[in-house]
Amino acid sequence: MSFEIPDGLTDLLQDFTVAVLKERPPDLVKFAADYFNKLKEKNAEQPRGVRFAENEPMQTSDSDDEPMEPPPQRFTRRKSVSAERYDPEADDEEPDEKIVNPKTDDQRLRLSDAVKPIFLFRSLDPEQMHCVLDAMFERKVTVGEHVIDQGDDGDNFYVIDSGIYDIFVDNKMVGKYENRGSFGELALMYNMPRAATIIATSEGIIWALDRITFRRIVLKNAYEKRKVYESLLENVPMLKTLDTYERMNIADALFTRTFGDGDVIIKQGDSADCMYFVEDGEVKITVKNMNDPDSKEKEVSNYTNGMYFGELALVTHKPRAATCYAVGKTRLAVLDVQAFERLLGPCMDILKRNINEYEEQLVQVFGSKAAISDLR
């Protein structure tokens, strides 16, 4: 297959991505529409290098070194002008040869530890995982080393073995990685310049995965997962406080579970290890007085698409405060407690505020919140 990238596409998408990262607009669709409309007005008298016709086939290149030009979809929304034009199926070509970087037993052990928490790898089958681990290679990092510079082309995806790494966007520190995690997937997934600078502030070790293997094996699963959960997460009010990149990380961590009518999803009094977002269906919430063996369950809430539950016990570190049943066939996106703690930190204030609401309802239902174990 031979693909040709239209003149100006890369620059146009890069400029747009930079504008999004700089402005961090709350409404990406509106921002994208305004941005491209303004550009269209500006270019009205000039010949156009790029067309955004819907259904126009993706143009691609014939080698993986010069990959097709997927737009920065995750920084736009699903129905944006170009988001639907990237077809990961087109990435199916097998490479001529597998990349194998031999490793000692100690390296293999450290590597398999380092990749355990990497959500992007979780949907790989054992064979794919094997290829990825074979291809990875170790890099030692010194204090002050720039592992990635914003604006550069993407070469590798990195998984942290050890060390502390500061994250800078436009010279502003926006976060850090401490001895775990991964970075450098954005430029490889969306064919855009590096979106952040990553600087080691301690000595460390990272595992690198070359761009070709990343795109061949990891990209498709990761891309589709982000796409599946993107619209769900965009519509959860609590998550609006997060930026697009933070929501992408949540999408990487989610997995779907399906329940049948009447199935118990959560049982009051049980210990908690995850929370749920309703992808499709309905969930009935009941509570009973756990101190009274004769207490009957009372229905207190009904949740539908885009709503979340099961967060309370993760915030309070107490047993489940209610029982949750599926009403009809219900599909839920599950976030486990480790991911919850890693990724929902910025929403903790909102989550804690919700406790007040539960308590007020508790008083209304049972006359006193003392009837049920304290929620806090």
Ligand code: 1OR
């Ligand atoms: P990359 O290939 O663009 C830099 O190379 C990497 O830094 C990037 O992939 C991500 O893996 C990682 N925004 C963009 N990239 C980030 C961010 C980030 N944090 C880490 N990376 N933000 C910080 C969110 C807490 C958003 C800032 C507006």
Ligand code: 1OR
């Ligand atoms: P969880 O982890 O305790 C049960 O597991 C979930 O049900 C809980 O998180 C909430 O997400 C959800 N009181 C306690 N939990 C509730 C309530 C609730 N409603 C939904 N959940 N009340 C109803 C408030 C409208 C007060 C009880 C009377």
